[in-house]
Amino acid sequence: MQFHKIPNVLAPLVGKVISVSGWLVHTNRHISKSIKFNQLRDVQGKYLQLFSQEPLQVPKKWSAENIWESAGNAKPVSSALDDTAYQAVSPESVVNITGKLQYRPERDRRQGNEFELKVENLEVLNMAHFIPFGPNDENTSLPVQLTHRHIQLRNPKYNHNLRTRSHIAHIVRNFFHMNEFVEVETPLLFKSTPEGAREFLVPSRQEPGKFYALPQSPQQYKQILMASGIGSYYQLARCFRDEDLRYDRQPEFTQIDLEMSFINSPGQIMTVIENLFSQLLQKLGKNPITSPFPRLSYADAIEFYGSDKPDVRYDLKLLNLTPFLPNSEVSTEVLVLRDVKKPISNAEARALCEQIGQDVSFVTIRSNSQLSGWTRKVPQLKHLSLDLEKINEKLGLSPELTLFIANRPKYMSSGTTPLGRLRPLLHDLLVTQRQLPPLNDDLLNFTWIVDFPLFSPADTNSESLVSTHHPFTAPHPEDLHNLSSSPLNVRALHYDLVVNGVELGGGSIRIHDPKLQSIILERILKLNQQQLDTFDHLINVLQSGCPPHGGIALGFDRLVALLVKSNGIREVIAFPKTSSGTDLLIGSPSTVTEDQLKEYHIEITNKI
Incomplete structure (x- = not known):
């Protein structure tokens, strides 16, 4: 027996008898008692309308149960069933159908759905007995979908x-x-x-x-x-x-x-x-x-977007207030919402802050008189002695602006700041309010993020260091002099590829000098002897004449x-x-x- 997919081009086959194989899809569409419509879905996920003057059914005597029961009897059980005993073909049954291809009535034609097959012969290859949900049912719970993934994949x-x-x-x-x-x-x-x-x-x-x-x-x-x-x-x-x-x-x-x-x-x-x-x-x-894709340093990505994988398709840039703060142990970032048709409400601003779940404050400046005292409403700033005139000039403040303020660690090696998490939420709100146009996901905006720190603090209460990415990343040659004295100031020859705010991957130039690799493992990362032993094979390889190299994943x-x-x-x-x-x-x-x-x-x- 030869099985057939739905042909890619059907027009030349109109008026001819063809055979197609796939899964039966019930549409429950009837235009009269004698005319039934169903669909066939093939292995490529394509559909073909089926048109029949009789219900799609098969003799019960050919069911697997009857064949099995008759195997041990002199007289087959199925013989008790005459040819008038039929059972309907259930949805998602595997069938082979032969019939004449014809155009659908002009009023029913749609792009990609111009043809129908007038069924002349139906052969059931495997009757479906248990279908917990339809392949196109998007409302089924995730656990049920994954339990029956083979059904979902028919979508x-x-x-x-x-x-x-x-x-x-x-x-x-x-x-x-x-x-x-x-x-x-x-x-x-x-x-x-x-x-x-x-x-x-x-x-x-x-x-x-x-x-x-x-x-x-x-x-x-x-x-x-x-x-x-x-x-x-x-x-x-x-x-x-x-x-x-x-x-x-x-x-x-x-x-x-x-x-x-x-x-x-x-x-x-x-x-x-x-x-x-x-x-x-x-x-x-x-x-x-x-190409080439634009490059953005890690420091600038954090300062302006609050993220090491920023979506740079829209503005909403952050501003760093830290240079204006006295002896601050943390960095303070501000996002000023400007150039919108209508300021967001206090309730909307508060809801955004609550979604972040950290200490994010907001203040709305409605008039010129509020420019002289707005910092008193901000928990992060109200106890500090500030040159408000310079801060207002830095932020470009004027009436009808909303400010979001948050602290972040002074030293960051990766991740997203509080305002970096708020930024896309604010953008989505403005799109919903039609104050900003929706993003076009067909346009891919690729950006390289470069100059990551080579090392990061192991935790906030420790002087131990860990590799920001992995211990085989080469240091930036301009920063080698800081390796022993201030390793946190050493940049890595690492690069991440970000597109539309999604990190696709990253790579680096590797360390090919065995002495430098040993120094980083032993003296900076301070691995114990058991940990060092796990890298013996790599050190031996580097000692055997390894060329400079790099890569990406x-x-x-x-x-x-x-x-x-x-x-x-x-x-x-x-x-x-x-x-x-x-x-x-x-x-x-x-x-x-x-x-x-x-x-x-x-x-x-x-x-x-």
């Missing part, structure tokens, strides 16, 4: 997302192949190293008490490849992080991973990525982009979600986990037997 939207994901992967691979990158699959059974996020551990059966770790990224392997003579490497890498999952995070994910040797400038990696996106968007038929799931305009990465991953890391369809993680645990030399002492 044309999800079908399109997965096909687009495959197409994007094909374009990416072709780009790197044409640019002489080598695709290398690095191991998934790695070892535990102190790089930051919590790892998934895999026990070794052959070496009791030892564990593999699933890689958070191929970082160390790809650096080793650079020392191995692989000039330019890439892969679509599977990565794993055993973190507490926030919204739109998954414990396993895919990234576009690449590394290049004999480079020492971030610009060389940036150019490759800019060329990749130019080609990718062109092949997808998206709006063209201009881009979140592939997030990229696909952005390009198909989905609500999150869960919609572009075939089988995602819940926020607790559970696969509800399969039922993982699951328990294992005592014998299995014993084989891996594991004993569970505290059962929850």
